[in-house]
Amino acid sequence: MPKISIVTPAYNCEKYLEEAVNSVLAQSFEDWELLIIDDCSKDATWLRMQTLAKKDNRIRIFQNQHNSGSAATRNNGIRQARGEWIAFLDSDDLWRPEKLQRQMSVLRKHPDAAFLFTGSAFIEDDGMTIAHVLHVPEKVSRKKLLKQNVISCSSVLIRRELMLEFPMPEEDGIHEDFATWLAILSKIPCAYGVDEPLLVYRRALASKSGKKGKSAHMNWQTYIKAGVPTVSRVYYMVSYTLHGLSKYSMLWWRSYRLMMRKERFKKLFLMIMNALLLLAWTSVFAHAWYQKYNYKAIIGRQYSFWGYVALFVLYAALNILIGKVFSVFRVVHQQYIEILLSHGFTVILANAATYIELALIGRWRFRMHIAPMIAVAAINLLIGLVWSLLVRWLYANIYPAHEVLLIYGKNNMESLEEELLKQGERFHLKTRISLKEGREAIIREIRRHESVMLGEMPEEERTFYIRYCFEQKKRCYCQTTLADILLMSSEKISLSDKTLQLFRNCGLTVEQRAAKRVFDVAFSALVLVLLSWLYLILALYVRIAAGAPILTKRECLTRNGKHFWQYKFRTMKPGKTIENQDPWIPGGYFLMVSHLDELPQFFNVLKGDMSVVGPYPEQVESAEHIQKKLPEFTYRQAIKAGLTGYAKVHGKYSSSKSNQLKMDFYYIQNYSFALDLSIIASTLKVLLEPSVSRRK
Template identity: 30%
Template sequence: MNKQGTVKRIQKKYVFRLICGIIIMLLMTATFAFVWVRYASVHNTTGHLEGTGNIAMALFIYLGLSVIVTRWMGGFKIGVNRKLNVVASQILSALVVDFLEVFISLAILGQFRYFWPIFWRYLLLFAVQSVLLAAFTIPAINLYRKVIKPFHMIEVYGKKADLENSLYEKLNSLPYKFQVEKKVLCPEDISVLTDEFAKYDAVVLNDLEDEQQNSLIKLCFAINKRVYYVPKISDIIISSADTMNLFDTPLDLNRNNGISIFRLAVKRLLDILISLIALIILSPGFLIVALCIKLEDKGPVFYRQDRVTLNGKVFKIIKFRSMIVDAEKDGRSHPAGQKDDRITKIGRVIRAIRFDELPQLINVLKGDMSIVGPRPERVEHVELYAKQIPEFHFREKVRGGLTGYAQVFGKYNTSALDKLKMDVIYITNYSLTMDLQILFETVKILFMKVTRIHLL
């Protein structure tokens, strides 16, 4: 594969995204400018709202906020994420920016009595922006996929390659991004792969021995070849290390102290506040769902089950019952499929939008769980997975969560090992910012689920 052609393709990709990003920001800022200028011209009682400098300042604040929030939520990732994911990111970004702008505008106006007029105007602004963003982004992504060709790749796998990870199939399921054209078993002499690698844009390393993987990564670095590889758990832990420059030898440090006491205190405080507010807001919905469950088969409203959380502690998780009474009367786990006869009518509805999980806010309030964290597993599943994967207990270093890294970036059928890796990524790179990002990703996923249901 021509190296210069690959470089030009990458440059074209970045230029395309840059142009799209500029247009997205123009759409958001121009619509805001229309609303703000019209409102300011009518309510300019103090004379400080109009004028080129004042209007420019208001637009600059909105533009800066839009860039930061949209970038953080992945709204610029055209050609990287799936279409619906990118559009959902942009719409959620617009919602956050417009909500924050309500209070910024009130600060500029200097009078809180304008809250509702501003609020309703910005709500309408958000609706218009959502339509415009979707109308631009979907065709833009379609054009990107026609203009920017996918990477042609070669996969190198080891003798003990875990074929269950289906990496070849997963990559080729995104044909607009990847085309794995060849798979080869890693040879003992990796130097023979140099000429082979030259034929492709990128290399994929799948479950190689440490020595083989290290050698191939260095080879790809030497020949300036893009390389993808599946990290081992130790790789994930190492990636969070700090580099210390104490003397003339590089030294990495993994503290392995867990989350700091301060961060834990802030996290717990936020858990209490969010769960309490959410329970109050959702209480009418809880009553309606509880009534529907009771009326359908007169069985119990809630379903309780033993789960494992921080330090291996077992607690009773609470859910709305979405299946018939005694669905697991033999005491064994029977995962429910989409057409499972055990799922009740109301159960299908609340499962589709994950409403059955929301009573776990009570678990969060009690301290059994956190809003964000590794999903707490059943006791028997923990015992089973720990036999297969000794590191499975690593996920018990933090409280189980209502949502988590593995839930927003994984799938229902993601393997236990891959979920564990994602949980370790969360634990070793924990920050309050990451918690917030996972919460927004959760909202985005729920939005996409509701959208799919509506389209069906």
């Protein structure tokens, strides 16, 4: 005879039933039987029950002759039960694996206990976890229970003879489980609680308990059923209402936060916050305009209403354009130094451009009427920084780190796990599971997590889990492969009713190469002219501090595997490498970490050996070594090597060669002049950020 009989009423629950049954099968306490009673479901619940019964001979299934309701179905299960104890589990709820074990352990401390229950955690209808726990007292008497029902039906464990003596009322309009607990506690002194969330309650707003007005009326009727006097009923209803407001307001807020975490609401939240920032910035400029510039004697003309609108829209558009380039609206996961630099560059450039526009309209001499625009820039910078802190705080509270399930194959995932730990504000690595565990176990884990991350694995497995996550509306992160990059950059072609993807390996077009070369020459010449004084100072410093030579040169690879000599200011002593002890000339380490040693590469750009933006130039010897392990590394040679690049900006000199290849290949396949400008702008931020690792 089993120790515990678990009764599960089932009605139109094919969607959830298997997950509930699996939570029973996972129990560490194994002396149980599970009775599933179908209450004449209209879907495939009965067929699902038959399949589940084959999993374990401890599962027994029954079917009512007609639809009887949950109370009658539970009573039917109690009569069929053979165990000493009765437990209930609704078909859409779940148990933690240690639920029964923890409750049975209470009996060792309280051998006279006949009624036990536990705390609860909560999930949404789609399985997403709500960050709320229902705590329960160690003991609860009938009088205390009248004030607040803290006993969830799916958490109880009750002696069978009590349930036979006090079956659940089979009438409508009351909380049948609450009425049963009150009836039982009229005979025994108390029920014993385990204050742990061993029950996972699925919150469905369409249920009886989800409609709070109706639930309150049912509570009143339950008091009448329990024989509570009128005056006492009023007192207990007030207590019930106050406790309910406290409980469900917190649950609502955390459920609201969970709803907002869904992708469509996240984008809406960020869009609203970005709009508020632009409105604040434009308002500051509008105030300065009306107070300082909107005079014919200053601006030279009187504007109409639509002139004002055009001016303010142009100002907002400038901030959007420059802000996009410097990623000013993507503050959520940036470091604080990145936020400061992004806002600094955006505010300075946007307001400088606006001042030039006003100066041209008013025909001012340089620096005339500049003070108001400096004030606007300073105030907007302060607003931007405060806004960034506010957005980060709200985002962290509404969108806490995603609980990630990592699915991995044979390869070591240590590097990926280290990166996830570094990104703790974005990802919480909750569970790891190997492909060896099988698809059934992995799917069960996917359902319990909001996000899934796929490590390196066979393409068939990868495709299966991506598709499954998509169907289940789960976030799925995958490590990018070269094939993914090719697919992203391919061209879609329609052939009658068929769709083809066109893949090409032709590098940059003639027009793109020509435009890129014109920009390289113009930009390099401008830098060399503007910074000529700095070149002279650095050359004199190296000559005085370390003697000749001033420059070093390395044989590197550029487009189509062509060899060239890359120039840098010397930072190391002759014959020394970075692996040696004390290899630097005086001030050499500073020149290296500040990237000032790379300034002579603009001469390489003028000569045509390099481009301003492109893959990092690898030395010939190291490139040959890398290509033996990673043959695809030659894909980077489709364009000229660059002084800065996509991999430099995003990897910040610390990426593995495999990841560097993927980032450079992405840049080549998705090249545009706008992307070049974005990389140059991001380089300005990277140069001013603290160095994260040594360059090699």
